[in-house]
Every structure is written in C-alpha cells, then in structure tokens.
Amino acid sequence: MENQLIYLDNAASTRMDERVLEAMKPYFFDVYAVASSEFGYSMGIQAREDLDKARGEIASKLGASQKELIFTSGATESSNTAVKGVSLALEKKKGKHIITSKIEDFPVLNSIKALEKRGYKATYIDVDKEGFLDIDQLKDSITEETILVSIQHANQEIGTIQDIEKIGKICREKGVIFHTDATHSFTRLPLDVSETPVDLITVSAHTLHGPKGVGGLYIREKTPLSKWMDGGFQESNFRAGIENIPGAVGFAKAVELVNPEENQRLENLRDRLIQKMLSDIPQTTLNGPRKRRLPQNANITIHYVEGESITLHLDMRGFAVSTGSACFSRSLEASHVIMGIGGDHERAHGSVRFTLGRYNSPEDVDSVVEALSEVTQKLREISPLKKENKEVKKK
Amino acid sequence: MKFPYSEKVLEHFRNPRNVGQIENPDGKAVEGSPACGDMVAVYIKVDSKTQKIKDIKFESYGCASNIATGSIITELAKGKTLQEAKKINWKQASEALGGLPSIKVHCSVLAVEGLRAAIQDYEDRHGVVKKKEPTTEKVVRKRLRHVMNPLTGLDVVRTNLIKEINIEKGVVKIKVGLPPDHQFASNIKEEITEKIKPLWDVEEVNVLFVDESE
Incomplete structure (x- = not known):
C-alpha cells in the first residue's frame, strides 16, 4: 500500500531525491571530520571547504555571498534565530515592538508570542480574503520602537505570495530590519537580495526533496543579530554546534536540482488540479488567490463535509493530503490562516490542502480529483447540512 | 503502520x-x-x-x-x-x-x-414527562449548555456569554454578551431558539445581543 501512495503533502515533507543522497554519502563515510580551520588536519580542512562550497551554492541562489548564509537545523530554528536574535540585539538599544502578519507560520508566530510574554508588543497585520497583506496598515504600524518586521514570502497553507519587495522598501525607508520566511518559496519563486531589500531569510531543505533537519538563514552583512544558542564558535559565531555537513551538502544538491522547467510543470499541475476540483465537485471554494500563488499549492474548502474525514478516506484510497480542520490539528484549533482570510470555522472545517512535488504526475492529479469526488459524495450523503445541495452533485 | x-x-x-x-x-x-x-x-x-x-x-x-x-x-x-x-x-x-x-x-x-x-x-x-416541570432560569441554563460558543468551542454558559435570562408568561428573554453585528450572532440566536422553543410552556424566545465589552 505504501508503495502506491500518491503523496500530495509536499509542503510538510518531500521524498528525497536519490541524487541528493548520493551527494551526501561521502560525508558519512569518507569526509566525516568536523569542519576545522586551515590549521587543522586535512580531513577537517576538506570538510570545511566542502561545507563552504555548499554554503556558497545556496547563497548564490539568493544572489547573496557565501559568508551571508548560516546553516541551521531547519526552518523553525532559522526563524527563531531571526526573531529572537534581532530582539536580543536591539531590545535595549531601540525597543520591543515587532510586526508580523496574522497568517504567518508557527516558527515566527510563536517566537513572537514567546517574546510578548516577556513584555514585547506585537502587531499582527491583517490580510485580505485571498491572503494578501494590508501594506498600508503595515506602514502605519511602524513606530520608533519597532525593531523587526517579519512577513513571509509565500503562505504555507494557501500559497499567497506577498509583495516582499514593496514591504522591504518600506522597512528600509523606516530603518527597520526585515525578515522573510521563504520556507515554501525558496527556489520555487525568484528572490534576489541584490534587488529585494530583505535582511534575513529563512530557507529549508525539507520542502525541496532534500534531507530533513537542515535549513539556512540568510543574514545580510551588518544586520544586528545576537547569538541565542550558546556553545562553540561555528557558523561565523552565529550558531553554536557541530555542523551538519552531509545535510548542508544535500541541501546544496537539492537546490541545484530545482529548475524553472520543474516550477513551470508544477504550476501547470496546480492549475489543472484547481480547475478540475472546482468544476467536478460542486459546492467548493478555492482558498487563496488564483494568481500570485505558489506553483505547488492548491487549497479548497469542500462545503458540508469535514476535513479529517476526507483525509482519512483519501488515505484509505492511497493519497496523502492535509486539512485545516480543527479535528485534524493537535491543538484542536481551526487553521489560523483560513480564519485570517476572513473564513469561518465551517470554511476551515472542510478545507483540504494539496502540495505538489517532483514525483507527482498529471495522472496523480486526475486520480486524486476522482477519489475526492467519490469521498465527497459519500460524506455528503451522511451530512445533515443543506439537503438541497446533495441533489446537485448527483449526475 | x-x-x-x-x-x-x-x-x-x-x-x-x-x-x-x-x-x-x-x-x-x-x-x-x-x-x-x-x-x-x-x-x-x-x-x-x-x-x-x-x-x-x-x-x-x-x-x-x-x-x-x-x-x-x-x-x-x-x-x-x-x-x-x-x-x-x-x-x-x-x-x-x-x-x-x-x-x-x-x-x-x-x-x-x-x-x-x-x-x-x-x-x-x-408529554411523557410525568409532571410537567415549569420552565425556570435553571432549566433554560441547562439547555443552553448545549449551545456552543463558536469563538472558543465551549458552551455559551461556561464561556459567560449568557448575561441575563428572564421568563415571563411563556416569553423567554435571553441577553447574550456579543455585539449584534458579530459574525456568529445570527448563528447563536438560531441555536438558542432551537434549544428553548420546544419547551412545553414556552411560546416565544427573544434573543438580545448586548455588547458589554465596550
């Protein structure tokens, strides 16, 4: 059964590419020393060179220089480092106010909430019904005390792409540091730090058919950032701990393997998926925008049915998807993203997210819509809501 | 698995x-x-x-x-x-x-x-109920424990949304502590009415919204 699984939850994790594993292997068996200075022994020097080569390759994808990227254990650590590192550096010098959006992912949101408990003020900027940030509100919210603006590049659930260039320019004018969480957009969307005034960028390998447990943080030169995890002096003294060299090399390989053709292919698959779902399944609503959306993301609400029931039925038919229903979440809370775009509990209750990856085909898209259509029909048969709508879908 | x-x-x-x-x-x-x-x-x-x-x-x-x-x-x-x-x-x-x-x-x-x-x-x-119990504030409150407060997922009594219950000659007046234009106002009103209306001696249910937070 596992072999036939059609995996459509690529925002959560991805199947690693075999070529990534091949690139990583030597760093488990041949060059396994820790990265050392040029005064160390030769295997350590080799490790250092290869780590920095990987660093340079990932940084160049962002238009950055090699020394502006540090490796971390993943997106969560990168965003924690950005938010908490800036706060430690500036709370005494400048203030304790941070601005973010209502639909940020949890590493940023909960880092800020942790700071709020310690006396910080936070402003959560509204988004419109497609998830686009109210940029005027952002502009008006910046005060003398504001030390950081953290707005994601693209949304984890509904794929909305923010105008980070415009946001970055506002921050630059006002002299505020700007962090963006690019976990879901890195390599899928263009982002160049020589054009976009952004100071900190969260990236991760796990969404790119790379290994889990390795991420990166772009740090523009001279950005005030304090170390918050203490230990050795690794990663330009920004991040203590033994470097995950196989992970870093795998991350670089994963980045190399993404190309514009693949992104175009994913976008075509996404459009096919969205169109088919909206046309084949009655009483559905697209969550997020049609355009200015991540190429790999689709999210719809299927009204009058519940998301966990949908995902479980789809799993039994060999498909892995995700939902914003409260019943599915560990906190029993409905998706804050769907609620943030003005949706109600009902809209979150029946929301289903599909995220595409390298190993998905047009046939996968067609078969998941077919399965979803069956499952929806089955669940609507037993739903007490809207009798009249049950008639519509019977062809 | x-x-x-x-x-x-x-x-x-x-x-x-x-x-x-x-x-x-x-x-x-x-x-x-x-x-x-x-x-x-x-x-x-x-x-x-x-x-x-x-x-x-x-x-x-x-x-x-x-x-x-x-x-x-x-x-x-x-x-x-x-x-x-x-x-x-x-x-x-x-x-x-x-x-x-x-x-x-x-x-x-x-x-x-x-x-x-x-x-x-x-x-x-x-009319299976042996002796018909008259509807009192206690009875109403008990029934309202089955109406959920969508803001929290807990019932409206426990979350202190019910500000006042008044029963007079078959008319039940319930004050709910939410602004009348609140996104769940109509939903809550409907649910409260559904729970209270079937009581044998209730003729009318009035749900009023009063915003006490401001």
Whole structure:
C-alpha cells in the first residue's frame, strides 16, 4: 500500500531525491571530520571547504555571498534565530515592538508570542480574503520602537505570495530590519537580495526533496543579530554546534536540482488540479488567490463535509493530503490562516490542502480529483447540512 | 503502520450504520454546530406502547470518531426502551468501538448527546414527562449548555456569554454578551431558539445581543 501512495503533502515533507543522497554519502563515510580551520588536519580542512562550497551554492541562489548564509537545523530554528536574535540585539538599544502578519507560520508566530510574554508588543497585520497583506496598515504600524518586521514570502497553507519587495522598501525607508520566511518559496519563486531589500531569510531543505533537519538563514552583512544558542564558535559565531555537513551538502544538491522547467510543470499541475476540483465537485471554494500563488499549492474548502474525514478516506484510497480542520490539528484549533482570510470555522472545517512535488504526475492529479469526488459524495450523503445541495452533485 | 483509531472505529467510519433521516420522526435532535466544528443529527421512531426505539438514524458533519460514534450509538439504542437508551453513555459507546483517542472525546460525545436530546425531544412532544416541570432560569441554563460558543468551542454558559435570562408568561428573554453585528450572532440566536422553543410552556424566545465589552 505504501508503495502506491500518491503523496500530495509536499509542503510538510518531500521524498528525497536519490541524487541528493548520493551527494551526501561521502560525508558519512569518507569526509566525516568536523569542519576545522586551515590549521587543522586535512580531513577537517576538506570538510570545511566542502561545507563552504555548499554554503556558497545556496547563497548564490539568493544572489547573496557565501559568508551571508548560516546553516541551521531547519526552518523553525532559522526563524527563531531571526526573531529572537534581532530582539536580543536591539531590545535595549531601540525597543520591543515587532510586526508580523496574522497568517504567518508557527516558527515566527510563536517566537513572537514567546517574546510578548516577556513584555514585547506585537502587531499582527491583517490580510485580505485571498491572503494578501494590508501594506498600508503595515506602514502605519511602524513606530520608533519597532525593531523587526517579519512577513513571509509565500503562505504555507494557501500559497499567497506577498509583495516582499514593496514591504522591504518600506522597512528600509523606516530603518527597520526585515525578515522573510521563504520556507515554501525558496527556489520555487525568484528572490534576489541584490534587488529585494530583505535582511534575513529563512530557507529549508525539507520542502525541496532534500534531507530533513537542515535549513539556512540568510543574514545580510551588518544586520544586528545576537547569538541565542550558546556553545562553540561555528557558523561565523552565529550558531553554536557541530555542523551538519552531509545535510548542508544535500541541501546544496537539492537546490541545484530545482529548475524553472520543474516550477513551470508544477504550476501547470496546480492549475489543472484547481480547475478540475472546482468544476467536478460542486459546492467548493478555492482558498487563496488564483494568481500570485505558489506553483505547488492548491487549497479548497469542500462545503458540508469535514476535513479529517476526507483525509482519512483519501488515505484509505492511497493519497496523502492535509486539512485545516480543527479535528485534524493537535491543538484542536481551526487553521489560523483560513480564519485570517476572513473564513469561518465551517470554511476551515472542510478545507483540504494539496502540495505538489517532483514525483507527482498529471495522472496523480486526475486520480486524486476522482477519489475526492467519490469521498465527497459519500460524506455528503451522511451530512445533515443543506439537503438541497446533495441533489446537485448527483449526475 | 498504526492508525490512531481501532479497526472497529475505522470499520464504522467506512460503513456507517443507520445513516440518513426518518420522515416524520417521533423525536429528533441536532447537536453541535457547523460554526464550531462537528455536528450530529439523530432521528428516532418510538413504539408508543412498548416505549422502545423502533428505528433510529443519524447524520454527521464531522470527523471519523464523530461518524463512528454516531453509527455505534444507533446500534446500541435500536430496540431498547427509552429509559434504557437514555443511560447509554460515552464510555459504553467508546468501549463498543474498541476505544477512542482521548483528544477525540469531544467529537464523539456529541453523538451521545444527540441520542439523549432526541429522546428528550420525543418526551417533550409526547408529554411523557410525568409532571410537567415549569420552565425556570435553571432549566433554560441547562439547555443552553448545549449551545456552543463558536469563538472558543465551549458552551455559551461556561464561556459567560449568557448575561441575563428572564421568563415571563411563556416569553423567554435571553441577553447574550456579543455585539449584534458579530459574525456568529445570527448563528447563536438560531441555536438558542432551537434549544428553548420546544419547551412545553414556552411560546416565544427573544434573543438580545448586548455588547458589554465596550
């Protein structure tokens, strides 16, 4: 059964590419020393060179220089480092106010909430019904005390792409540091730090058919950032701990393997998926925008049915998807993203997210819509809501 | 591979028993609300002589444990007298299903409440209640414990949304501490009316919204 699984939850994790594993292997068996200075022994020097080569390759994808990227254990650590590192550096010098959006992912949101408990003020900027940030509100919210603006590049659930260039320019004018969480957009969307005034960028390998447990943080030169995890002096003294060299090399390989053709292919698959779902399944609503959306993301609400029931039925038919229903979440809370775009509990209750990856085909898209259509029909048969709508879908 | 659900739960989820509506039911109830999450409807047909449940059906707008519990309680209740069926509790339903994950309790409790409420509805309509208890503030409050506050997923009494209850000559006035233009105002009003209106001596239900937060 596992072999036939059609995996459509690529925002959560991805199947690693075999070529990534091949690139990583030597760093488990041949060059396994820790990265050392040029005064160390030769295997350590080799490790250092290869780590920095990987660093340079990932940084160049962002238009950055090699020394502006540090490796971390993943997106969560990168965003924690950005938010908490800036706060430690500036709370005494400048203030304790941070601005973010209502639909940020949890590493940023909960880092800020942790700071709020310690006396910080936070402003959560509204988004419109497609998830686009109210940029005027952002502009008006910046005060003398504001030390950081953290707005994601693209949304984890509904794929909305923010105008980070415009946001970055506002921050630059006002002299505020700007962090963006690019976990879901890195390599899928263009982002160049020589054009976009952004100071900190969260990236991760796990969404790119790379290994889990390795991420990166772009740090523009001279950005005030304090170390918050203490230990050795690794990663330009920004991040203590033994470097995950196989992970870093795998991350670089994963980045190399993404190309514009693949992104175009994913976008075509996404459009096919969205169109088919909206046309084949009655009483559905697209969550997020049609355009200015991540190429790999689709999210719809299927009204009058519940998301966990949908995902479980789809799993039994060999498909892995995700939902914003409260019943599915560990906190029993409905998706804050769907609620943030003005949706109600009902809209979150029946929301289903599909995220595409390298190993998905047009046939996968067609078969998941077919399965979803069956499952929806089955669940609507037993739903007490809207009798009249049950008639519509019977062809 | 291990699912959080037992085989029995999955089996009832895949093939729920006694699904649908009963036309002209002797008792029916809808528990939960689409605004806060899961929802269950229960319909019963009762043999007036034996007081046994002749037929029972359910509908669910909910997750796997909600569907499975709805299914199992119809099996447990069918053929039982109303007095016996009233005593079916969540623990029995859960045991009959081979156990449910604790985080899913609230989804499955709804189905059990649905059955009890359907029986209650039957008794209200058919005057089975031996001595008709007049509707007091206490009675109203008890009923309102089944109306959920969609903001928190907890009931409106526990979350202090009910500011005042006034009962006079069959007219029940309930003040709710929310602005009248609140996004859930109409939903809450509808649910409160549905719960209070069937009481035998209630003629009219007035739900007023007062914003006390400002």
